[in-house]
Structures are given as C-alpha cells and as structure tokens.
Amino acid sequence: MSHQRTHRYCGGKGEVPRTSGMPGYCFGCEGTGKITVYTAAEKAARQAKRERWESARALVEKHARTVQAPEGVRALVFRHEVVAGFDTLGEREPQRMEKLYASLDAGRIDDVVYALYEYRQSTAA
Ligand SMILES: [Zn+2]
Secondary structure: OEEEEEOOOOOOOOOOEEOOOOEEEEEOOOOOOEEEOHHHHHHHHOOOOOOOOHHHHHHHHHHHHHOOOOOOHHHHEEEEEEHHHHHHHHOOOHHHHHHHHHHOOOOOOOHHHHHHHHHHHHHHO
C-alpha cells in the first residue's frame, strides 16, 4: 500500500523560503507538506497504465489516418479531433478508458476512432 510521509524538503510545512525570505509555495509536495510513497508493485502498475495509455493513443492516432473523414471534414482536422477526443475522454472520464482499451483489443479500431471524433464534437465548446 502506498503511504504518505512528510516532505523532507519543506519539513512538512508545504512552503519554502524564497530568496526574499518570504514563504513560497513548495512545488515538490504541491503545498501539502506530504508526499505519497508508492510500493514497487504500485509503481509497476502506474507504469503499465501509462504505457497502455500511450500505446492506445498512438494506435488511435495512426489509425485515424487510414479511415475516411466525415463529409466536409479535412483529414488533418479529423485526425487532430480524434486525438483531442482521446485526451478529453481520459481527462474527463478516465473510468471509460478501460472500455476503450477493450474495444481496441477486440479490433474495433474504426468504431473507436469515429466515437472519439463524435465525443470531441459533443464536448468542444
Ligand atoms: Zn514540500
């Protein structure tokens, strides 16, 4: 299990003295005074998750070049919007990423690419 410990750099205060002598924000612990220590297994899991994300993103981006963009949408814009859709989904609804990965694994890459494009259109302000 991960656990929290006091950030040694700032001594748990969450702030560090600036050159002016006034207290400044401690970026190392994001001002909380604590940092999270992960076990080796947790680090490996986080690494695997990051790699999964990156490979899925690369696959989607590459595949978006090969599918037909919707009528009236330039290919370059389409690709950009698909990748933006991927990023937006990951930021706003990370719990849906597992389903996306499963669809990619099942070979439904076209569906994922179009769904990400649609998602992007529905979320873009
Ligand atoms: Zn700190």
